[in-house]
Amino acid sequence: GDRVGVLALQGDFREHVQILQRLGVEPVEVRRPEELEDLAGLIIPGGESTTIGKLMLENGLLDAVRSYYYRNGKVWGTCAGMVLLASATTGPPQPLIALMNALVERNGFGRQVHSFERELDVKGFDEPFPGVFIRAPFFEEVGPGVEVLSEVQGRIVAAAGERVLATAFHPELTDDTRFHEYFLQEVCGI
Ligand code: GLN
Numbered sequence: 001g002d003r004v005g006v007l008a009l010q011g012d013f014r015e016h017v018q019i020l021q022r023l024g025v026e027p028v029e030v031r032r033p034e035e036l037e038d039l040a041g042l043i044i045p046g047g048e049s050t051t052i053g054k055l056m057l058e059n060g061l062l063d064a065v066r067s068y069y070y071r072n073g074k075v076w077g078t079c080a081g082m083v084l085l086a087s088a089t090t091g092p093p094q095p096l097i098a099l100m101n102a103l104v105e106r107n108g109f110g111r112q113v114h115s116f117e118r119e120l121d122v123k124g125f126d127e128p129f130p131g132v133f134i135r136a137p138f139f140e141e142v143g144p145g146v147e148v149l150s151e152v153q154g155r156i157v158a159a160a161g162e163r164v165l166a167t168a169f170h171p172e173l174t175d176d177t178r179f180h181e182y183f184l185q186e187v188c189g190i
Contacts, residue, residue: 005030005039009055011047015172033064041074041188044081053095082166101143110135123149131169
């Protein structure tokens with residue numbers, strides 16, 4: 001069967017694991033570079049992007065995830081995961097995986113309002129998706145090769161690049177599995 005990894009260093013990885021199980025794929029909790037082998041896809045969860053980035057660096061996973069990606073791997077980041085996928089941040093320097101040509105505002109929505117929910121229009125989805133935002137980032141700019149999938153107040157909250165997906169919100173904290181199915185089917189090709 002297909003195995004899909006969830007980076008399990010910090011953050012809400014368990015919720016992603018549970019949804020993957022519900023969708024019938026085998027979840028793999030990734031804490032070491034070897035655990036990236038033969039994965040059909042990899043999810044970087046929400047949490048604290050600075051903490052996750054430092055732990056990735058210490059565990060050799062920053063380079064390992066880049067190698068995984070450049071060897072045809074598929075990656076999806078939610079919230080802190082979206083921050084880590086950006087190539088640059090507007091804030092202080094922090095370790096980034098940097099797989100997407102995008103500038104991220106790390107606590108973009110956080111300064112105004114800690115968390116909120118919003119029905120989102122998402123490109124390719126027939127019905128709105130329930131967006132759960134918690135100290136959420138947004139992409140301030142995306143470069144060539146990155147397609148905007150959803151925006152809130154002109155801010156980019158979902159985007160896709162080549163084999164890579166980013167969402168500022170948390171589909172794993174809802175009962176709606178469409179984003180996970182989208183990643184598995186459209187990005188991973190499962
Ligand atoms: N803004 C947070 C960060 O950059 C992410 C918050 C979250 O994942 N819920 O780490």
